[in-house]
Amino acid sequence: MCSTKKEKIAVAIAGLGFGESVHIPAIKSNPRFDLIALWHPRVERLKEVSRKHSVANKIEWKHLLNDPKVQAIILATPPEPRYKLAYEALEAGKHLLLEKPVALSVDEISQMQRLAINKKLSVAVDFEYRAVPLFMQAKKLIEEGLIGQPWLLKLDWLMSSRADPKRPWNWYSDINKGGGVLGALGTHAFDMIHWLLGPTEKINAISSTSILERIDPTNNQLKKVTSEDVALANLQIKYLKDNIIVPAQVALSSVSRQGRGCWLEIYGSKGTLILGSDNQKDYVHGFGLWYATKGEQVKSICADNNFIFNKTWTDGRIAPVNRLQDWWIDSIKDKNPMIPGLSEGLASQKVCSAFKESARSGQTIAI
Secondary structure, three states: OOOOOOOOEEEEEEOOOHHHHHHHHHHHOOOOEEEEEEEOOOHHHHHHHHHHHOOOEOOOHHHHHHOOOOOEEEEOOOOOOHHHHHHHHHHOOOEEEEOOOOOOOHHHHHHHHHHHHHHOOOEEEOOHHHHOHHHHHHHHHHHOOOOOOEEEEEEEEEOOOOOOOOOOOOHHHOHHHOOOHHHHHHHHHHHHHHHHOOOEEEEEEEEEOOOOEEEEOOOOEEEEOOOOOEEEEEEEEEEOOOOEEEEEEEEEEOOOOOOOEEEEEEEEOOEEEEEEEOOOOOOOOOOEEEEEEOOOOOEEOOOOHHHOOOOOOOOOOHHHHHHHHHHHHHHHHHOOOOOOEHHHHHHHHHHHHHHHHHHHHOOOEEO
């Protein structure tokens, strides 16, 4: 598993939804990786994508794990099977890049973390907003003290992706399979907050399911939706720089017709920072960043040149994923901890788990 700086890392991609649309073009544009294999549970889909991208396929998962040429695996499957596949890959000595949610429980992530440490393997988690230029700029401005001491954080992420009741039932509709707006947006949202300000200490939450049934395409019958499509929370965030508690409000929805998109507002003692986009079709493209100090109107802020992408794609997700993949290969080659990795995935999952407990009990949950 040793490699020099000049050697490529041989990587495989497992899961060919997001894996094909985002990870394949991102990885192919990076000369430090060599994409040598694909895997998908549906053989027809696997062969189709393999032919399309001229990449070898592995019909059996065990064949991929047993291939000594494969040094690293990108796991872009739906959430439910991810833990089992990831744990087996770590046992086989493969570095990993995981989509989120990393697993369905805190305990599963903790087990992966212990194994990865024992095996000295790098595990990245695709919290790609950390790699988006304006998000990186916002982080820099906060660290430079431009807003002073933060007093309030507010995050509205109101999308319409599941607003059509005719959209068919799939794993997203099943809470036991990791479906719902909490896994889709909440995992990103909580990591975003932790990265910008600090960890969550307490949470009080409610959730609801607006569209109660959807057509199951396997039998054309209505099937119950068990996952939430609206999730609201009040959080207490520990701002580590000043050792204070910052109140935060988070509103997530996947059923908001003409929703305002993703808007993050941070109000502080010296100024206000606003980061947002109303783009419903591409959740990376379209962001703007604004700042205002006391007595001034908000003004637009551009990203520093060193944060700008060297290459962009029509699909806005590819460039930040490409950047995160690059951080991952640095971690593999330098044998340094990967950030964002399992520690960050675990912190986000702890909030998601506490969210569900709070929504069930009506109580404020300490984390």
